[in-house]
Amino acid sequence: MKKVIVSILFIFICIGLYGESNLESLIFDRTIGSDGSEIIGVNIPGGRPPQGYVRKDFVDIETLKTSRNVVIIDDVPAFDWSYGCSATSAAMIAAYYDRNGYPNIYTGPTNGGVMPLDNSTWNESSGGEGGDGECPLSATHQGIDGLNSRGHVDNYWVEYGSEVQDPYITNGWTPHANANCTGDFMGTNQSYWSNSDGSTTFYTNGAGNPLYNYNVCETYNPPRKDGAYGFSQFLESRGYEVTTCYNQTISGYEGVQNGFTFAQYMAEINANRPVLIHVTGHTMVGFGYDSSNQTIYIKNTWDYSTHTMTWGGEYSGMTHYSVSVINLDNSNVVTTGDNFNNAFPVNTLPYTATGNTTNYTNTIGNNSNDVFYKIYLPYSANDVIIDTNGSLFDTYLRVYNSSQTLLYTDDDGGEGTCSLLANLYLAANTEYYVCVEGYSSNNGAYSLNISIEGQETLTLECNDSYGDGWNGSSISVFVNGYNVIQDFTFTSGSQATTTFGVLPGNSVSTTFSAAQWSYECSYRILDCNGTELANGDDSNDIYFIYGQAGTAPTNLSATVINDNDVVLNWTAPGAVTPENITEGFEESFPPSGWNTSVTNTTESWAQYETISFSNGDVVPTEGTYQAGVKWDYSAQDEWLVTPLISNVNTLTFDYYGSYGSTYGDNYYVKVSTDGGNSWTPVWNASDLPEGNNNYATPIVIDLSAYTNNSIKVAWNFVDGDGAGLWYSTFIDNIIFSANGRAVAFDSSE
Numbered sequence: 219m220k221k222v223i224v225s226i227l228f229i230f231i232c233i234g235l236y237g238e239s240n241l242e243s244l245i246f247d248r249t250i251g252s253d254g255s256e257i258i259g260v261n262i263p264g265g266r267p268p269q270g271y272v273r274k275d276f277v278d279i280e281t282l283k284t285s286r287n288v289v290i291i292d293d294v295p296a297f298d299w300s301y302g303c304s305a306t307s308a309a310m311i312a313a314y315y316d317r318n319g320y321p322n323i324y325t326g327p328t329n330g331g332v333m334p335l336d337n338s339t340w341n342e343s344s345g346g347e348g349g350d351g352e353c354p355l356s357a358t359h360q361g362i363d364g365l366n367s368r369g370h371v372d373n374y375w376v377e378y379g380s381e382v383q384d385p386y387i388t389n390g391w392t393p394h395a396n397a398n399c400t401g402d403f404m405g406t407n408q409s410y411w412s413n414s415d416g417s418t419t420f421y422t423n424g425a426g427n428p429l430y431n432y433n434v435c436e437t438y439n440p441p442r443k444d445g446a447y448g449f450s451q452f453l454e455s456r457g458y459e460v461t462t463c464y465n466q467t468i469s470g471y472e473g474v475q476n477g478f479t480f481a482q483y484m485a486e487i488n489a490n491r492p493v494l495i496h497v498t499g500h501t502m503v504g505f506g507y508d509s510s511n512q513t514i515y516i517k518n519t520w521d522y523s524t525h526t527m528t529w530g531g532e533y534s535g536m537t538h539y540s541v542s543v544i545n546l547d548n549s550n551v552v553t554t555g556d557n558f559n560n561a562f563p564v565n566t567l568p569y570t571a572t573g574n575t576t577n578y579t580n581t582i583g584n585n586s587n588d589v590f591y592k593i594y595l596p597y598s599a600n601d602v603i604i605d606t607n608g609s610l611f612d613t614y615l616r617v618y619n620s621s622q623t624l625l626y627t628d629d630d631g632g633e634g635t636c637s638l639l640a641n642l643y644l645a646a647n648t649e650y651y652v653c654v655e656g657y658s659s660n661n662g663a664y665s666l667n668i669s670i671e672g673q674e675t676l677t678l679e680c681n682d683s684y685g686d687g688w689n690g691s692s693i694s695v696f697v698n699g700y701n702v703i704q705d706f707t708f709t710s711g712s713q714a715t716t717t718f719g720v721l722p723g724n725s726v727s728t729t730f731s732a733a734q735w736s737y738e739c740s741y742r743i744l745d746c747n748g749t750e751l752a753n754g755d756d757s758n759d760i761y762f763i764y765g766q767a768g769t770a771p772t773n774l775s776a777t778v779i780n781d782n783d784v785v786l787n788w789t790a791p792g793a794v795t796p797e798n799i800t801e802g803f804e805e806s807f808p809p810s811g812w813n814t815s816v817t818n819t820t821e822s823w824a825q826y827e828t829i830s831f832s833n834g835d836v837v838p839t840e841g842t843y844q845a846g847v848k849w850d851y852s853a854q855d856e857w858l859v860t861p862l863i864s865n866v867n868t869l870t871f872d873y874y875g876s877y878g879s880t881y882g883d884n885y886y887v888k889v890s891t892d893g894g895n896s897w898t899p900v901w902n903a904s905d906l907p908e909g910n911n912n913y914a915t916p917i918v919i920d921l922s923a924y925t926n927n928s929i930k931v932a933w934n935f936v937d938g939d940g941a942g943l944w945y946s947t948f949i950d951n952i953i954f955s956a957n958g959r960a961v962a963f964d965s966s967e
Contacts, residue, residue, distance in 0.1 A: 240537075244263070262417055286610045286611075288506065291577075292573065297351065303502070318490070319548075326354055340362055369397075374386070410441070425476075502518045507529075561592035567669055569666075592649055592650070593668065596647060600894035604652060615653070617650060642815060644815075646896075652666070676744065681742075684738045696725075696727045724765075727759065817854055818942070821856075821942075845948065854937045857934050868920060870953045880908070887902075894930050900919055
């Protein structure tokens with residue numbers, strides 16, 4: 219992977235939110251730089267939420283992503299204001315990188331050492347009114363996030379706007395060394411750097427040129443600290459190399475012609491580099507744009523929502539004038555999803571993901587960028603569907619096996635120019651890779667959807683009667699014994715939901731893990747219409763069979779025998795009656811309701827007319843067509859699977875192939891009683907004495923052990939050494955014989 223530079227962009231905006239109507243009122247220092255240009259120092263006072271600010275959602279991110287002109291960086295956190303907007307905004311960007319390839323940025327005890335997407339986990343700040351949040355990545359605080367000694371807040375904070383000396387000075391303490399938060403290194407709140415509580419300082423070149431690594435101010439009397447340079451020092455303290463650090467006025471501000479442009483901003487976002495946005499008295503984070511109207515998307519440090527402003531324009535009266543860029547060396551960091559070895563994990567279905575291939579590189583296939591997903595399911599799955607419906611460009615899909623051998627491809631099988639693969643079989647505990655890319659050299663916003671045909675989505679609704687989250691309690695959900703939701707919880711509010719997939723006939727169960735105040739916790743499972751299927755709490759787990767209640771059998775009949783007994787016959791819910799299961803492969807292939815699973819894309823299950831070999835012709839025994847698999851030199855594990863059937867006791871079919879193979883290959887017939895999640899062999903040509911059956915003798919298999927089950931039947935031909943099958947084999951004229959399910963009881967009852 220080629221070397222990529224990660225840029226962190228701070229955007230400064232002038233505002234009048236706190237009585238400051240122009241940039242001039244915030245300038246505290248003017249000096250002449252080494253190139254003769256004026257160097258201007260600006261103090262950002264702090265930018266806490268204004269009185270009466272109402273928290274609400276302003277922009278729907280998922281709706282934004284449907285536009286071809288919009289690029290949004292996923293996984294960018296949103297933090298409430300925490301002891302200074304500049305330090306809080308820097309912490310948001312630092313947290314983004316912590317979650318995306320730079321894991322040493324946050325190493326605290328919360329969330330398994332990964333910085334959360336918001337700071338709701340921690341208590342309210344002791345420093346002020348208005349619900350300011352604690353954030354240990356912005357400002358460390360004794361007693362917060364496991365800190366047992368004095369931190370940033372204890373040593374440097376008095377109250378918002380205070381200009382008095384810091385507590386460590388007035389109390390005669392030795393302050394802690396700069397450590398685990400952005401505020402330490404940026405000089406935020408620190409009287410030594412002449413910053414009042416909440417404020418941070420930034421310097422720019424008055425001529426519009428970049429101002430690199432500005433630390434000359436640290437020798438001033440009194441000394442000052444440039445916030446961008448301080449943030450670069452924080453990142454370096456975490457073990458990451460900063461290659462570039464500069465401040466620059468934007469083009470167009472007060473006539474500046476050679477400043478930072480919107481095109482440069484878009485390049486930062488395209489490269490997955492979120493942006494800090496400073497305003498006169500405040501700082502925010504930019505993480506997206508709309509190229510059609512130069513809108514930028516921002517986090518404002520006052521809530522967890524997304525907001526907008528126009529590049530070079532105003533945000534609530536705040537005028538945009540400058541940016542800061544910091545580049546991190548990314549040569550040893552691999553973007554998740556960029557290759558086979560770093561693919562996004564998919565461990566349960568259904569699964570949906572969105573993204574933009576522009577943010578990735580081209581490693582395989584077409585001349586377009588690739589995004590990789592690794593499917594690894596604890597259960598086998600038939601009738602799997604993979605599509606890119608909803609994507610905004612011409613996509614191309616590839617599926618590979620665990621050896622990274624190509625299995626399936628599709629270009630335009632979905633909606634419009636989107637891609638679709640259907641009727642796939644995925645084996646349990648086996649790796650499969652899905653590659654999303656563009657046709658030819660196309661790139662853009664994509665949607666990836668992976669599901670099982672007939673699978674329905676259920677909702678897990680978790681409730682807390684007190685309204686403060688589950689306080690450490692959690693719940694896990696199992697489908698057919700497989701864990702599909704693990705330790706789900708929420709940290710604030712009265713309700714949280716998540717979803718999972720289930721097929722009719724699957725068992726659904728839960729396990730609740732109780733913590734403090736677990737009696738406040740309850741939960742429900744709802745169907746796709748919002749109807750409650752089951753409920754539980756800290757003392758009662760859930761178990762039920764989905765689709766069992768209210769699903770009646772069909773074809774019910776009663777016959778009186780021997781004057782005393784009655785025999786009832788019926789077809790199980792969801793099953794196909796055996797009289798409808800006779801197959802000669804005369805229509806489409808695979809037949810309606812059947813499916814195949816393909817390992818070898820050259821030779822797998824296919825429909826054949828009469829086919830000629832050197833030792834003679836293979837002629838269908840019924841009609842014009844037959845089904846078969848021809849041998850190949852590459853790995854073969856080929857499946858042909860029936861729909862769900864019931865009331866059977868005998869399977870008969872014609873077989874053209876060899877018996878008793880000594881090369882390790884197997885020619886199975888298998889049965890599944892759980893919809894294809896697991897399979898039991900009931901016949902294998904390789905277990906028979908060595909010889910040939912060239913459609914001479916029909917194969918008869920006793921299925922009476924499964925009479926009381928709804929089953930699927932599969933013909934699975936698999937090699938023994940990964941080098942392909944030894945024999946070409948064909949089948950025809952399949953017949954399932956009925957043996958209606960019977961229950962006897964006394965007719966007098």
